[in-house]
Amino acid sequence: MNWKLAARAAKMNPSVLREILKVTERPGIISLAGGLPSPKTFPIQAFADACAEVLHNDGQAALQYAASEGYAPLRQAVADMLQWNVDPSQVLITTGSQQGLDLVAKVLIDPGSKVLVETPTYLGALQAFGPMEPNPVGVASDDEGVVVEDLVAKAKDARFVYLLPNFQNPTGRTMTEARRAAVSAAAAAADLPIVEDNPYGELWFDEAPPLPLAARNPEGVIYLGSFSKVLAPGLRLGFLVAPKSIYPKLLQAKQAVDLHTPIFTQRMVSAVMKDGFLERHVPTIRALYKRQRDAMIAALQREMKGLDVKFNAPKGGMFLWARLPEGIDTVTLLPKAVERNVAFVPGAPFYAGQGDPRTLRLSFVTASVEEIDTAIAALAQTLREELALVGDKKLAAAQI
Ligand SMILES: Cc1ncc(COP(=O)(O)O)c(C=O)c1O
Structure with missing residues (x-):
C-alpha cells in the first residue's frame, strides 16, 4: 500500500535522542542517560x-x-x-x-x-x-x-x-x-x-x-x-x-x-x-536522590580533576548538566563512552536552535552509588582519550 501521509506526519520523526540512545541498550552498560525514576521508590x-x-x-x-x-x-x-x-x-x-x-x-x-x-x-x-x-x-x-x-x-x-x-x-x-x-x-x-x-x-x-x-x-x-x-x-x-x-x-x-x-x-x-x-513517601525519594546526587558530584570532582569540565549541583530533581572542554562533541563521545560501558545523553538535541555540542545530561537517580562511581571514572577516561585525540588533530592541522 502506498500510504499518502498527512503533512504533519513528516514532523513526527523518531526522537533524535532515541536514535542516539539505541547504542546504550547493550547489556552491561551503566546508563546515566534515561529519565527513569528509581524503581526502588515505587510503592x-x-x-x-x-x-x-x-x-x-x-x-x-x-x-x-x-x-x-x-x-x-x-x-x-x-x-x-x-x-x-x-x-x-x-x-x-x-x-x-x-x-x-x-x-x-x-x-x-x-x-x-x-x-x-x-x-x-x-x-x-x-x-x-x-x-x-x-x-x-x-x-x-x-x-x-x-x-x-x-x-x-x-x-x-x-x-x-x-x-x-x-x-x-x-x-x-x-x-x-x-x-x-x-x-x-x-x-x-x-x-x-x-x-x-x-x-x-x-x-x-x-x-x-x-x-x-x-x-x-x-x-x-x-x-x-x-x-x-x-x-x-x-x-x-x-x-x-x-x-x-x-x-x-x-x-x-x-x-x-x-x-x-x-x-x-x-x-x-x-x-x-x-x-x-505522599507526605510520608516523597521524603524517602528526596533522601535517596540527594544521596545519589552527592555521590555523582563527589565522583565528578574526583575523576574530572584538571579536565576543565563544568557541572552544576542541582538542588533537586533527577538530572545534572555538564559542559566539556572546547573541541569535544558529546554526540561523537557517546559511542566511545558506550565502549567503556557508560551512557549519557548529549545536550545538543535539547535546544530549539543550534545546540551546544559540548553539553551533556547525566541522571543521578537510576544507577546505584557504586555504579555512579564506576560510570564517572569510565567517562573521565573516555574524555581523556578524546582530548588527546582532539589535541593530536589540532597539532596535525597546525603543521599542515
Ligand atoms: C519536563 C518534563 N515534562 C513532562 C514529562 C512527562 O511526564 P509524564 O510522565 O507525566 O508524562 C517529563 C518526563 O520526563 C519531563 O521531564
Whole structure:
C-alpha cells in the first residue's frame, strides 16, 4: 500500500535522542542517560492494597467509562496539594503531563506560531509541539532561568512561553525567586501566556523551591503536574490546572484524544493518596536522590580533576548538566563512552536552535552509588582519550 501521509506526519520523526540512545541498550552498560525514576521508590504494596480496595468497593464504576475532567476526589486532592488557591473545577486529569503538552499544543499552536522555550528545554515538549508546526524560538537562559530582557524582546506575537522553573529537564537548574517575580511580571505586561511544567518540584533536597509562576498569576498560566516522579511513571497519570478562560478548550481537545484518563488508575491513586501517603513517601525519594546526587558530584570532582569540565549541583530533581572542554562533541563521545560501558545523553538535541555540542545530561537517580562511581571514572577516561585525540588533530592541522 502506498500510504499518502498527512503533512504533519513528516514532523513526527523518531526522537533524535532515541536514535542516539539505541547504542546504550547493550547489556552491561551503566546508563546515566534515561529519565527513569528509581524503581526502588515505587510503592508496590500500597498499589496492591489500593487495587484490591478499588475493585472490591467500587469495581463497576472503576471499570466503566468516566468523566473527561477526571475523578472528582482526585481533582480535589490535586487542588488541595497545590500551594495556591485552586478550584477543583480548574483541574484536568491527564494521561501523564506529556498529554498536557499535547493538549496545549493542539489548542494554542497554528502552523508557524511563535512558541518561546528555554535554552535548552525539555525535548519531549519540542516533540509534543512539533506536529502543530510551531516556530520554536529559544530564549536566552542563565543559571537562574530565562533571561527577562530576551523574553521581553521575543514576546511579541508569541502564543506562549514554555517554562520549567524547578530542577529543569535537562539542566537541573531552578529559577530563583527574584527571576520568577520578574518573569511573571514581564509576561503579564506583555500579555504572554505561560505554560509551566513542574514534574520535579516535589523532589527537592534541602528546601522547597520558590512558589510556582501559576501561584503568582493564575489567570496567565497553564500549569502541568505529574504523578510520574512521586509515585510511578507507568501509571501515566498527570494533571493540568488552567484558567477558566481556556479550560473548556483543553477539555474538548482531551475528549477527542482519549475520552478520559483510565478511571481505574485514577481511583487507585486516589486511594493510595488518602491519609497523607505522599507526605510520608516523597521524603524517602528526596533522601535517596540527594544521596545519589552527592555521590555523582563527589565522583565528578574526583575523576574530572584538571579536565576543565563544568557541572552544576542541582538542588533537586533527577538530572545534572555538564559542559566539556572546547573541541569535544558529546554526540561523537557517546559511542566511545558506550565502549567503556557508560551512557549519557548529549545536550545538543535539547535546544530549539543550534545546540551546544559540548553539553551533556547525566541522571543521578537510576544507577546505584557504586555504579555512579564506576560510570564517572569510565567517562573521565573516555574524555581523556578524546582530548588527546582532539589535541593530536589540532597539532596535525597546525603543521599542515
Ligand atoms: C519536563 C518534563 N515534562 C513532562 C514529562 C512527562 O511526564 P509524564 O510522565 O507525566 O508524562 C517529563 C518526563 O520526563 C519531563 O521531564
